[in-house]
Amino acid sequence: MKLFFIVFLNGLTLASLYFITACGFTLIFGLMRTVNMAHGVLLLLGAYIGYEVVEMTGFWVLGIIAGGLSCALVGAFLQAFILGRYQGDELRQTLITIAISIILADFLLWAWGGLTYQISLPEMLQGGIRLPLLNVGYSVVRLTLIGMAIVVGVLLWLLIAKTKLGIIIRAGVDDREMLQALGFEIKKIFIIVFAMGAALAGMAGVIFGSALSISPGTDIQFLLSSLVVVIVGGMGSVGGAALGALLIGLAEQYGLAYAPTYGVVFTFLIMVTVLAFRPQGILGRAEQ
Amino acid sequence: MIVKFKKIILVGAVAIACLSQPILAADKIKIGVISILEGAFASLGQDGVRGAELAFKEAGGKVAGMDVEIIVMSSDASPDSAVNAARKLIDHDNVDIIIGPLSGSEGIALRDLSKGNKGVTFVNGSSAAQDATFREGSDNFFRFGGDGAQWMAGVGTYAFEELGYKKVAVVAEDYSFPYTQVLGFMSEYCAAGGRVPKKFWTPIGTKDYSSVVYSIPDDVDAIFVALGGADAVNFLTQYDQAGGDKPIIGGTITIDQSILDSKGPFKKLLIGAPAGTPTVSDYEGKEWKEFTASYLSNFPEGMTSPTIFAHHYYMAGKAVLLGLEQVDGDLSNQHKALRASLNNLEFVTPTGGTMRLDENRNGIIDNFVTEVYEREDGSLGNRVLKLVSNVNQTMGQDPTAFRAIGAVSRENPSCP
Structure with a gap:
């Protein structure tokens, strides 16, 4: 029984990580219908840059900011000069992002090599605490992840529900042409949103590299998990990303604890079930 | 991919350099090397390639009076990628010998492939699954090293x-x-x-x-x-x-x-x-020190000391070299003479032991x-x-x- 609760907690913390990663992915898709296959490699890039900054300055928070900012820049560049030219041609955009993902991943391998990196945490997040009731040690950084996911979720909700930019984004999701006709510079908005999505990926990378570790291949793994999370939750919906992340995180952890060899099957069972009965995702809206 | 590309250019350059010298022997030996040069194992896989190259560099790039051409292919730790790499080396490059692969299940896949390609001799790199040699072995698949057990x-x-x-x-x-x-x-x-x-x-x-x-x-x-x-x-x-x-x-x-x-x-x-x-990086033995010195002087850009992968690919290369020398480069009759000589080969390993094979063509280490x-x-x-x-x-x-x-x-x- 004790194991059951701990695994639940593990699932929750892993879900937090998935949620932060998938948020950026779903944000970009929601507005632009671009399936950004370079999301994983942006995460890895942010993590490496965050690692360098933390090593240089010793400030963890600075690493997160640097990882986010640098990815935002790369994201803005991608949208402004490459993807923006093919707006509306989703298949071509997807193929381009796959190409970018492969090229960038090789550059990262060239620059940082094949070793495993771990970003050092600040003193107060290191080590573990004893959980009351369950009486087992649990790592502080994992508990912090839940808090971070909630902060990211709430900030995103505030941004989308309460700000001017949020209103424009929501309008754009509903009717892009109308928004353009009303005189909003859709190109600029696309660049901002893409940068935001990429920044979320970069920050998730730094957090991921601190809680677990990063190495070549992490990009593909996280691209896949982001895809599964948003397919289950519903493409383009932040709430859907949260629900999807929770389902996938719990399934992975219970799988690993009770049936380690076949754990990965549960994830895809959930995906197959959702695709069979609700192809738009649990909280997704069907295309008109 | 970049690493692989660089490697191919490098190998190409070496090959051209070799060709521009006056060619004495009528023939040359083509050796394919399969290692993991992409993903998480890339830097270790590259060290494996260094090991294989080192064996031939120490011999001056020649064996039994013939030039050696090394062609490097990458796999990605999956059995099918190793088979694809080997097929390309066999069908397209017409290699005589394949050294590799790096990872466990890849080795089993190449052993199976070797059964249908008797005209090529396979010498395992660092792959260490037991069944690559222990069960259903193939008489042209050799492992000059141990398995994981x-x-x-x-x-x-x-x-x-x-x-x-x-x-x-x-x-x-x-x-x-x-x-x-x-x-x-x-x-x-x-x-x-x-x-x-x-x-x-x-x-x-x-x-x-x-x-x-x-x-x-x-x-x-x-x-x-x-x-x-x-x-x-x-x-x-x-x-x-x-x-x-x-x-x-x-x-x-x-x-x-x-x-x-x-x-x-x-x-x-x-x-x-x-x-x-089987490999300790700061081992004090005399042979290991010599091996490390040779590795460092040939690959200044390499690791601070040879890894287990360089060590094992080196032994594979060394075995191929010694075997070919013994039979004077004779590859006739589906490498019959070479195989016999590999089966009876004995040489001193970088850790000072004597490498030899058992009846399953697996090393005693x-x-x-x-x-x-x-x-x-x-x-x-x-x-x-x-x-x-x-x-x-x-x-x-x-x-x-x-x-x-x-x-x-x-x-x-x-x-x-």
Whole structure:
């Protein structure tokens, strides 16, 4: 029984990580219908840059900011000069992002090599605490992840529900042409949103590299998990990303604890079930 | 991909340089090298290629008076990628000999491929799954090195008798190489009287081990960890963060120098941890020092010392070289003479032992039991506790009894 609760907690913390990663992915898709296959490699890039900054300055928070900012820049560049030219041609955009993902991943391998990196945490997040009731040690950084996911979720909700930019984004999701006709510079908005999505990926990378570790291949793994999370939750919906992340995180952890060899099957069972009965995702809206 | 491309250009340049010299011999020997040059193993795989190249560089790029052309192909640790790489080398480049692959299940795939390609001689790189040679071997697939079980020789006995561990849990990746490593550990450990109540097989590339960490039974004395690279770092970090304090016993690639060099508080768990390996980076033996010096002078851009992969690809290259010299480059009649000479070959390895093959064309090796220690500057290194000589594939046990254990798998061997 004790194991059951701990695994639940593990699932929750892993879900937090998935949620932060998938948020950026779903944000970009929601507005632009671009399936950004370079999301994983942006995460890895942010993590490496965050690692360098933390090593240089010793400030963890600075690493997160640097990882986010640098990815935002790369994201803005991608949208402004490459993807923006093919707006509306989703298949071509997807193929381009796959190409970018492969090229960038090789550059990262060239620059940082094949070793495993771990970003050092600040003193107060290191080590573990004893959980009351369950009486087992649990790592502080994992508990912090839940808090971070909630902060990211709430900030995103505030941004989308309460700000001017949020209103424009929501309008754009509903009717892009109308928004353009009303005189909003859709190109600029696309660049901002893409940068935001990429920044979320970069920050998730730094957090991921601190809680677990990063190495070549992490990009593909996280691209896949982001895809599964948003397919289950519903493409383009932040709430859907949260629900999807929770389902996938719990399934992975219970799988690993009770049936380690076949754990990965549960994830895809959930995906197959959702695709069979609700192809738009649990909280997704069907295309008109 | 970049690495591979650079490599191809490099090899191409070397080939052109060779061609521009006056050609004395009428022929040349084409050797394909298969290693992992992409993904997480890329830097280790590249070191394997260095090892194979070193063997031929030391001989001046010539064997039996003929020029050697080396063609490098990359695989990605999956069996089908190794087969694709080998097919390309055989059908397109018409290589005579293939050296490789790097990873366990790739080796089994190439052994199967070798059965249908008798005109090519396969010499294993560092792949160490037991069944590549032990069951359904192929008479043109040779392994001048041990399997994962041989690499654990001495550790099980040491853990039970010297360290007094009565019960051990196993955490290992779910494929043929860790299966073989666990077999090597358990065959000794269980025979000595130890028990293994629980084994956790996790998929390669698992990031989040926390649920495994909490499932480890409380009453075990130690954990045998057979994970590689990032997987080992992740598991050990999460075990440490959860307040775990059981001693660790390491598999061959778990306590690799690259893991001892990575940063993180988990490293304190490893001090004093025993492991089994055929390659110790700061080994004091004379032959190893010479090998390291040769490696460093030929590859200034390489690692600080040769890895297990450079070591094993080097032995493969060396065997090919010596075999070809013995038969004077005669590859007629589907390499008949070369194969006979490889079967009877004996040479001194970089660790000072004598390499020779058993009747399954698998190496009889010298193995080390090592221990992680803290150097004076605070970094971690491996030191040799014990040298186990002449380890054969049945770990010194009666061959029929050993074979009767059956093929390694998740459930086999078992002593709960």
